[in-house]
Amino acid sequence: MKEEIYLVEGMTCAACSGSVERVTRKMDGVERSDVNLVTKQMTICYDESKVTPEAIMKKVERAGFQASLWNPDAAKKEEKETVGRKTVIFSLLLSALLMYISMGQMMKTPLPVPHFLDIHANPAGLALTEFLLTFAVIILGRDFFLRGFKALKSKSPTMDTLVAIGSGCSFIYSVIITALIVRGRGSAHDLYYESSAMVIALVMLGKFLEAGSQKKTRGAIEALMALTPETALVLQDGEAREVPVAMLKHGDLLLVKSGARFPADGIITEGSCSVNESMLTGESLPVEKSVGDRVTGGSVSVSGAVTVQADRVGKDTTVSQIVRLVEEAQGKKAPVSRLADKISAVFVPAVIAIALVASVVWSIAGQDIGFVLRIFTSILVIACPCALGLATPTAILVGTGLGASNGILIRSGECLETASSVDTVVFDKTGTITTGVPVLTGMYPCGDTDRGRLLALAAAAEERSEHPLAKAVLAAAEGMELPALSDFAPLTGLGVEAKLPGGGMLLVGNARLMRERGIDLSCGSATMEEAGSKGETAICVAAEGKLLGILTAADSIRPTAKEAVSQLRAMGKDVVLLTGDSKAAAEHTAKLAGIDTVFAGVLPHQKADTVRTLQEGGKTVMMVGDGVNDAPALTQANVGVAMGGGSDIAVESGDIVLMHADPVSAAKAIRLSKHTMRHIRQNLFWAFCYNTITIPVAAGVLYPFFGILLNPMIAGFCMSLSSICVVLNALRLRRKKL
């Protein structure tokens, strides 16, 4: 199976993207195909043995579109402004001028105009000037007319059609009046040039602002992409040369100076530095790194210069992977967006029908042609459903972007939607609720043994061991003066043996080792029992045949685990702990984290079954695990959350990937999902609500009762406003604190 992204061009509406999805999904060997109309991306997953990229492109071409393999540079070129800034400003100025000369004279105290434009003295001059000004605006906005009438000709009107017919009708009506005025009949009061021009100008302004806001919603990803520097300093034969990042190879030695960004992922081979990895983890405190530590491209060396051996460059760097993940997610549609697609398709023809009916009704009611024309134009203009089309994609774009900047990677719109309805959160224990690394929890000397001596002896014995428990002991003894031991002998599965400076034998290991050497454990037995009940591991230290004391170590709970659980509880979620460990250890951890429900002693392959059992009980389950041994459970869960430590992202296993090894991020992901869904619903609601309310008003329903009538110009302004509102509402998400 292979997943690729294609750029599909020539799509204009939801039906087009639907067509591309249908033809590609039908291909034998294609597992999944999602097309996003906004980003023009098709995310397709297929079996390489059955389908080739050429076949896919050919299939899409046969359907009447162009497909090419997607690459970020090409996509950037695509984003030119749909409506030029100058065109917008110019048409607005012209329309404003029109407003002034036409409406200004109709006010109680008329605004001054030159004599040749005087409505009473020279109506023909006024009418012709207005005609010219409007004509100029129509030329500037010709695209609306071209697109709109073309669509009408093929009997499938679009939003542009609404604008084109609306503005066009006012224009033609005004031209007829102008002809009458020039012949000395008719009244300049009946001219509607200004509304014709203003509609075009305002819709243009709307499109222009919309394009700007849509660009902004992509901001988070672009910010991520901008993280990698353009060039890198590569060490060759002891000299540093500046090389474009694209030329970097696996194994290159890179010199990174203080304050610079790492150009690629790699391992430090020389020097040490403080690294700010906030772009990855959201954690703003710098982390100390030295020789042997892994650094991630895009993070900043706050202080200190280092040499790094690159091992992931270009497309493989963590940042590139994140960008790819986020973009993939944005290309996958959330089920909720299909609703909007369906409704938009019936909407436009329905609006034209309503406009016609309303016009006929008002004509029969005896209104003059000017009035009917205003009604007709207003309905067409106000009903533009662009707000509907924007509602979902903008919210998802912003939501996934917000997630990415908080170290939460959302892999599909679908899981973003599901996460909001999760009611049970299952945490894996080791590596998720706990750090997965044991730390020393207690020292229990026997008799008059000094605590410091007990620790120092144990540390000295474990000094050469790579065992996690040994590391826990050494970490606790850091900075202590250790006795010099000799004749180290590691005893596999038992512990270690060494000779003391004085010649006696030192034993450090488990109870079995002690019993084998016939050492009396009576002084430590109570400690060991208690440790066992808490799920801790006991390390016995004995010298010269006598037990000196017991050290206990346990996998330490993550400092934020309790906070995460209480946050989830506050949201009304059931929290469950799932682990392969013993019941005692699991319950101890659960108590520390504040979790009530525990499933202990569950083998990795049974974890998925446990999740399934919960689901069969009617629960929507989010499983949080470290992504390696939990993979089946992550897949089984409604939402699988893989917790990656920094750069080692378990990319493939989860629907959501947490960059920061922090259980609170799981709660954040749910909140993010809730916020995003709420914004989508708000957007859809407002877009629909807006049209349902404004269309009757535009149709003149309020006129007989209150004398309220929409002017086509105001309608045009409202219409643009609705799209802008939707986009702004989505952008509001960006400022949400998770």
Added chain:
Amino acid sequence: MITLSVPDMHCPNCVKRIQKSFDGEGLKCSIDLDKRTVSVEDGDVTAAIELLDDLGFEAKA
């Protein structure tokens, strides 16, 4: 003349694509977007359905 129902067709671009593709194959058709139908004139209906299928539309006679 046989009229095919094409429920998924709902924009001018769809119509254009269908028209273009039929023209290319030398098939005559008339498309009604309101009724969501494509009428094939004395041509091969199976070929028309296949053609529509390639374009991503499900057609029923």
